[in-house]
Amino acid sequence: MGDRNEKGSAKHRRRTTISGEAAVTQAKRGGAAETLSGQVKEKEPQKHENAAGRQKNHSDAGEDTFSCHKLQESLLSSASGFSNYRGILNWCVVMLVLSNARLVLENLIKYGVLVDPIQIISLFVKDPCSWPALCLIIVTNVFIMAALYTERKLSVGTISERTGSFLHCINLSALLFVPAGTVLSLSSVTPVGGVMALSICTVLFLKLYSYTDVNKWCREQRQAKARTLSRSHSCPSVHKANGTAGYTHVTYPGNLTHRDIYYFAFAPTLCYELNFPRSPRIRKRFLLRRLLEMLFLMQLMVGLIQQFGAPEGNPHEHGENM
Structure with a gap:
């Protein structure tokens, strides 16, 4: 009887242990199932997000293919770098x-x-003396010649520097005041013609002032070189300066020619040079x-x-x- 009871209790214990192991395995299986279900649930929203992102990218790509505008600076602003208007x-x-x-x-x-272009031509042909402004512009050649011949006398040494400066002052003063007085005194001078004549005389005054100053500097440099050199070497240098008037590089006093001063008179500059870049x-x-x-x-x-x-x-x- 005792052996039977012991066998029965052992059976019960085995059953309980088996049942306990089964419970553990069932619990493990349940936990694995829960983790699997959680992973599946987590993967599902990721799939939805990926699908939504793909749809958005497709929609953006479709908009880009049909869009012809882009963000940029205005062409009228300085930040655009556009300069051709x-x-x-x-x-x-x-x-x-x-x-x-x-x-x-x-x-x-x-x-x-x-x-009627013939009417305009007839104004010049019939009475050319009725254009005092044009006559004033032609008279400016007198002041140009006066400045040129005064500089020639100074380069040779016929007149002194004081006398040359005095003659230049008279010439430049007359160039300013004579045209102005003529325009004020004559009623036949039109406003347009008077403005043109006075403008040309003012520009010529500035040109001749630069012309006289540059030639004065050239004379001072030549005198300084003549003082430093001996008399035997100074004479050939003057001869060389006079002989280079026909070459491209002009030296003083080879620049004192009609061609040179009229070139400067028509050149678009107020500063005189012996050798202009050409x-x-x-x-x-x-x-x-x-x-x-x-x-x-x-x-x-x-x-x-x-x-x-x-x-x-x-x-x-x-x-x-x-």
Whole structure:
């Protein structure tokens, strides 16, 4: 009986141990299932996020393919680095022409064509002495020649420096005051002609002042070199300076020529130099184009003044009204 009880208790113990091990394994299985379900649940939103991101990328790519604009600085701002505004200027000219086309048509319909180039030429041919401003501009050659011959006398030593400075002062003062007094005294001088004549005389005054100063500096340098050198070496140097007038590099007093002073008078500068920087050749085609453009613009301005500036003075209209 005792052995049976012991066997029965052992069976119960084995059953309990087996049942306990089964519970542990079941618990482990349940935990693994929970972790697996959690991982599955975590993966599902990641899939949804990836799908949403792919859809967004596809939508962005689709928008980029159909978009022609991008973020950039304005072309009218300095930060854009754009500097060619030729198209904007052309557009402004086109708008200006279109906005004034109606006025042009009204003027042509009402007055007709009033442009007469023969009338402008006849003003110069019939009475050329009635242009005192032009005569003043021609008279400026006297002041140029006076400055040139005074410098020649100074270079040779015929007159002293004080006498030359006095003559230059008289010449430059006359260049300023004589044209101004003529414009004030003559009533036939037009405002446009008076302004042009006085402007040219003022510019020529500044040019001749620079011309006299540079030549004075050249004389001082030559005298300083002559003092440092001996008499036997100073004479050949003067001969060399006089002989280099025909070469490209000009030295004093070889610059005291009519060609040199008139070149300086027409050069677009106020500072005189003995040797101006020059190009190897004269671009004749370029110069001819610029002259033709200047003449064309002058004729265009005269034609516009005749057509639109004073249409009331048309004799044909007065004849029709009578």
